[in-house]
Structure formats: C-alpha cells, structure tokens
Amino acid sequence: MTTTPQLNRAQGIGPSALNRRDGRVPNQARRRDTLHGWAFAAPFVIAFLLFLVWPIIYGFYLSLTGQSITGANSELVGFENYGEAFRDGDVWRSLGNTLWFTVLSTVPLVLVALILALLVNLGLPGQWLWRLAFFAPFLLASTVVSLFWIWMYNPQLGLVNSILGGQTAWLTDSNTAMISVVITTVWWTVGFNFLLYLAALQNIPEQQYEAASLDGAGKWRQLFSITIPQLAPTTLVIVILQILASLKVFDQIYIMTGGGPGGATRPIVQYIYETGFTAYRLGYASAVAYVFFAIIVIASVAQMVITSRRGAK
C-alpha cells in the first residue's frame, strides 16, 4: 500500500516548500499548519469527543457505581458490579448464546456466500436477477426482516410449516428458536459477503486459469488449486467482519424471540439493554457492557494478530 510514502511526500514537498516561497520561517508555517489541521478536524473531533470518547469514559465511571435511573445509590462501589457480573448466571448464559449464535451464523454466512458467488461468477444469464435476489435482503431493516420471518415461521399460517408439514413452533420452542434466528440472519446478511466474494473472484487474473487449462487442469481442479487459494485473503476479511458483526447481534433476536424462550436465545447486548432500561440498573448494565467490550477487543486483537502473521508470510 502506498499510504506511508505518499504521506512522507506530502509532508516533504507540500506545505513547507510553499511556505518558503512565501518567505515565512518554517516555525510559523508549522503553527499555521497546526491551526489549519485542527480547524479541518474540529467538527469531527467535537462529535467524536462528545458522543464516543465521553460515553466510553462515563460508562466506565457508571460501571463503578450503584447508579440506577432514579439517581439512587450513585456512590462508588469499586469493582463490585464486575464481581456481580462474574457470578451472574444470566451474564454467562447470554454470553454463551452470543458465542453460539456467532459460530452457527458465521459458518453458513461464509460458505453460502462463497457458493453463491462462485455460481453467479460463472457468468450465466440473469446476472441482474441473481444479484437482486441475494443482495436485496441486506438492504432491509432488521424489523422488516423480523416481521417477514415471524410470519414465515408462524406455526399454523406460516409458509415454512406449510412447505415442510408439521406444526413446529419455530420461534417459541427452545430446540429450534436459535437455529430459526440463524436461518433468518443468513437470509438477511449473506448478500454482503456474497458481494465481497464476487468482487474478489473478478480480481483473479484470467491468465492463471488459461495457464491451468493448458496444463490440462479441469474446472474442479482449477476451483481448488486456483480459485479457493486466491480467495484466502478475502475469506479472512469476511470471517473477521462476520465474527465481529455476529458478536454484536441484538435486533433480530430481540424482535423475533424477545430472547426467549426462557432466555434461550438472549444475546449479551439484549442483557445490557434489559439491565439498563427495564431493570434500570445503569451501573450494573455499564459493567456488563464493559465485559462485552472486553470480548470484542479480544476478538479484534486475536484477528489482528492472525492477519498480520498471514501478511508477514
């Protein structure tokens, strides 16, 4: 990537060269650059400090208090909330649900996306329709998707049972609730990964296939010895984005199952929401939010390490 050399160049011959022509001393120029730089960045920085940095700090402070929405018991309690979170079975259960959802959803969201992209990339007629069918659901709001699928899964009147037969109560049976939500999620978001794969497939040089077919490699052989290895970096990006997205799941589960039955599908974000906004325990909710943040950070750092190790090879 060209970021660093370009930056150096910009710094080297950009403003300072101009300034000397102006006859100003470099010191003044630097002060002016600093003024300009902060002026350009100011609107973003102000919003950034107010609505990202401050809530992060304030949330951490809240997590050390017994704050509730009525303002009662706002004194500092140290790390008591974190101790409670550690002992709270519901925290562990919702973390478990979140991880389980992440595993169940990431695998098909990567594999199905790959298969769809490979098929569409064959160049069969109907490109416009394939893209529409597989990508359009991604443009829908979680609520719309949930309403569609609540109706699909309706035990008596839904299309799923009318096709499969039987009276399965997909969303209210603890054996099927999670898998039902996962199927909905795959339908909803696979289009994005599909798109990334499609773009990557078209990036593979045609010559590689030509050379391989001259060497007598068949289509399947080419798939496994050229296409799949060439897609490896894309697969890594998709897996990373997908795991991070799946760990943050809330909307479709909250709307479709309410986290039920009996907490069987409740993800950690929903637990934060309920603790903060239905039990009104702001301090404790903030502590759980920080536990959630820690997991996201661990996942991100692990992935950064993996990516940079791959990049170094």
Added chain:
Amino acid sequence: MTTTEVLNRTEASTDRRVPSARQGRDKRKPLRPSSIIAFVILAVLAILWLLPFAWAIVTSLKSEADAGATPVTWIPEGGFTLDAYTSVLSEGNIPQWAFNSVFTSIVITAVSVAISALAAYAFSRINFAGKKWLFYLTIASIIVPPQMLIVPLFYQMLAFDMVDTYAGIILPQLIHPAIVFILKQFFDQVPIELEEAARVDGASRMRVFLQIVMPLSRPILAAVSIFVFVGAWNNFLWPFIVTNDASLMTLPVGLQTVQSAFGVQYAQDMASAVLAALPLIIVFLFFQRQIIKGFATTGFGGQ
C-alpha cells in the same frame, strides 16, 4: 486493481447495452450440461431467497380473513385487495415514520460524510501538531461497538434534554471513524501536484479542498454515503432507545410497535413491512450498480 474498477469491468460486461468480450465469448460457447445444472441450482436458490418477499407481498394483498385462514394458500379465496395498505396508511403512523427516517438518514449521511471528509483531508494532507495521536485514537475507536454505549449515551441525552428529539436520534450516529480511515486512504492516493499548483496560485486550503479534492472524490464519497445512509435508515437499537414518542420514531422502530400493537392483523403487519422495505428496494432497482459498488468498496476498506 481496485474493487471499484473490477466491478466497473464486470458490470459493463453484464450490461446488455455494452457488448463486451466476455459476453461475446459466452454466446459462442454451446451450453454445456454442467452450465445447465449450475443454472438450475442458482434458480432454485434465487427462488428460495425471494420467497419471504413474495410471501409477505401476497399476504399483504389478502383480506385479514384470508390471511388468517388455513390451509395456507397463495391465491386467497376472497381475491386480492389493497385494504391492508389503505388501513395502514390512513390509520397508522407510517407516513410520519417514513418522514422521520428519510429526514434523520439524510442529515446523518450529509453531516457525517462532510465532517469525516474534512478530518480525513487534515489527516492526509496537513502536517499538524497532535495529528499522529489523534489519528491513532480515531483508528482505535473503530473497535468500539456502538451497542456498549447505549446506557451512558442515553444518560447523556437525558442531561442534554434530547430524549425524544431529532437531535437525540441524529447526533450519536454522526461519528464513523472507519469512514474517516477509508477517505484518508483515498486522499493519500490522489496526486498532490494539482493541489500544490492551486496553493501556489494563492488558493486557501478550504478552497483547494472544496474545488479540487471534493470533485475528484465523488466516487468514494458516493460509496461511503450509500453505506452510511443504509446504516442510518436501518438502524434499530439507538432510535429505539432514544424515542418513546410515536411521532418521532423512525420506520424500523415504529414497525416494531405495530407488530406488538396489532397482534393478529397479519395482512396489515405485512403491508407495513412491505411499505417499509419498498423505498430502498426501489432505489436498489434503479441504482443497483452504484449501490453494489459502494458496498464492495466500503466493505474492503476503500481498496
């Protein structure tokens, strides 16, 4: 080659108006049995993917009696009707929610892309004191999941008296550190010579930014704008938390209350969902190419 270029290339080759090498080759090639099998698989999958849409649309065109009747049928006994749409549009809050969604999404997109572009330009071109750590801080914040901030942000909105206001919905959605990063990478690759020449001629930085850099950046700005707009349009959690007043809800939040309020009115539920889905689907039908390009570009971090 960048994603954008690649997509340009393929889309040109699949566009009927632009004959290309690829299409020509496809036409000459006899349809092999394996292609037919692949086509059938693809068609089955596409039908499977379109089924929930089709089912929702058909349900929304039934009377409530037909929608709730067993056995389940595609063609209702009493014929198709627009009753569900007329009652949803006349009785419900859907027009108001649609307005709220359009308004907040447009403001969020315009403001956040503007402030991100300004910051990205400073990071890319201006050598200011404190730039390094400010940039690292911005990059590091990409990791922060917005979901973890709902409690402190809500408290902050209470303090600012912004619960149940447009400002309360909009302000926390303005920060997109990832967009700043993508735009900075783009600016880094724009040749600096043009800007230097303009600066020598005495143009201010702001003028250079507005009159040279912005026009050059149109494709990437369109890409990130699409990304931000769709995200804001579909955002559920934050608007759900910050609005209680039905007249201020966005479509996704309002719809969720419809579902719990009407309960058994299946045709009306589906009519509401279809109405909420419609705007973006229609926009997609017209701008499929640009939207796909926008998502692929942003998804790969601007590469």
